[in-house]
Amino acid sequence: MRLNAPAAAAAALLTTTALLAGCQIQPQGDHPDTSAKPSVSVAAKPARLADHPPAEILRRAEAALRGAGTVKVVGGGSTLQLNRRGAKGSLRQGGGPRVELISLDGRIYLRGRDFWRDQQHGDAVAEVLGDRWVDVTDAPPAPGGSASENAAATKALTLGGFVDQFHKDVIAKGRFSAATELTVAGVAVVRLSGTKGTLDVAASGPSYPLRYDSKDDSEDMTFTAFGQPVTITKPADPVDVGKLAKG
Numbered sequence: 001m002r003l004n005a006p007a008a009a010a011a012a013l014l015t016t017t018a019l020l021a022g023c024q025i026q027p028q029g030d031h032p033d034t035s036a037k038p039s040v041s042v043a044a045k046p047a048r049l050a051d052h053p054p055a056e057i058l059r060r061a062e063a064a065l066r067g068a069g070t071v072k073v074v075g076g077g078s079t080l081q082l083n084r085r086g087a088k089g090s091l092r093q094g095g096g097p098r099v100e101l102i103s104l105d106g107r108i109y110l111r112g113r114d115f116w117r118d119q120q121h122g123d124a125v126a127e128v129l130g131d132r133w134v135d136v137t138d139a140p141p142a143p144g145g146s147a148s149e150n151a152a153a154t155k156a157l158t159l160g161g162f163v164d165q166f167h168k169d170v171i172a173k174g175r176f177s178a179a180t181e182l183t184v185a186g187v188a189v190v191r192l193s194g195t196k197g198t199l200d201v202a203a204s205g206p207s208y209p210l211r212y213d214s215k216d217d218s219e220d221m222t223f224t225a226f227g228q229p230v231t232i233t234k235p236a237d238p239v240d241v242g243k244l245a246k247g
Contacts, residue, residue, distance in 0.1 A: 001165065001166060001169035001170045001212070001214075001219050001221070003073060003074075003075040003076050003078045003080065003091075003219075003221055048181070048203070049179075049190050049201065049203050049204075049207060050179045050180070050181045050190045050203065052179075053179075054176040054177060054178065054179055054192050055176075057179060057190060057192060057201055057207065058171050058176060058192065058199075060201075060207035061199070061201045061207050061208065061209045062163060062166075062167060062171065062209075063207075064202075064206040064207045064208045064209075064226075065163055065166075065208060065209055065223070065226075066159070066160065066163045067206070068159075068206070068208065068226040068227045069083065069084060069159065069227055070082065070083045070159065070225065070226070070227055070228055070229065070230040071159065071162075071223055071224075071225060071226055072223070072224045072225035072228075073162070073221055073222070073223055074221065074222045074224075075212075075219070075220050075221035075222065076092065076218050076219070076220070076221075077092035077098070078090060078091045078092050078098075080101070080157075081225070081230045081232075082157070082158060082159040082162055082230065083158075083159055083230040083232065084158060084159050084160060085104060085105055085158065085232065086102070086103040086104040086105065086157055086158055086232050087101065087102075087103045087157040087158065087162075087232070088101065088102045088103070088230070088232050089101055096115070096118050097112060097114035097115050097117075097118050098112060098114075098115070099111065099112035099115035100112055101157075102133070102232060102233075102234070102235060103154065103157035103158070103232075104232050104233075104234055106137070106154050107135060107137040107154070107234075108135070108136050108137050108153060108154060108157060109133045109134060109135050109136070109234075109235050109238050110133070110134050110136055111131060111132065111133045111134065111235070112131075113126050113127075113129065113130055113131055114126070116129050129239060132237075132238065132239050133235035133236075133237075133238040133239070134238060134239045134241055135238040135239065135240045135241060136241050137154065138240070138241065139241045170196075170199070170212060173196065174192075174194035174195065174196050174197065174199070175194045175195040175196070176192040176193065176194035176199065177193065177194065178192070178193045179191070179192055179193075180193070181203060182200075184200060184210075184211075187202070187210070188202075188203040188204055189201060189202060189203050189210060190202075190203050196214060196215055196216075197212060197213050197214035197215050197216075197219070198212075198213045199211070199212050199213075200212075200213075206226070208223060208226050209223050210222070210223055210224075211223070
């Protein structure tokens, strides 16, 4: 799962970028057997997260991430802060220049003079757009693409959409089969090992996913700042690519 995967493009003008994410699964609590009532009260030892099968740990991690409301994700040279309405941060494809991103209420805005120049549009387009924010929401699909790619990019750039894609590309395909208790940078985690990489999940408190370490280094991701306020503001006076393409 690449945090900076390509998603949509304005015809002959620009390439937008998108995120990925998982599906809504409610956490499954432990249900003690109350059919028998012993005469002597015995304190039950709380089950450790690592005692649960990987599938249950994954369900709890997805539910915790979705329930956090906000998160910061870093990976592949990209950094994004997401809330339920959108995202903000910067994306980077390969070794190319960064592009700033704001996604809010279904609209996507990009900014980056060097980014436009790097997209084979040349100096002329880069100078016209300069350092202005560009609304790419209504950009025509890239050659060989479709309008659904634009819609997918918009959806993915929210917390819920990110979790949906995380489930699809990491959880569902990872084939996680083993859980190990570790301490990483002073934090107790349960590490799930799979065919495509490992996923560290917080061993205490909410079962937040903390790091996905893929066998493909470009897909590594680190998760922090769960539940911390993320304020996203629409850019002032953005260039509308949809109107440019029509005119």
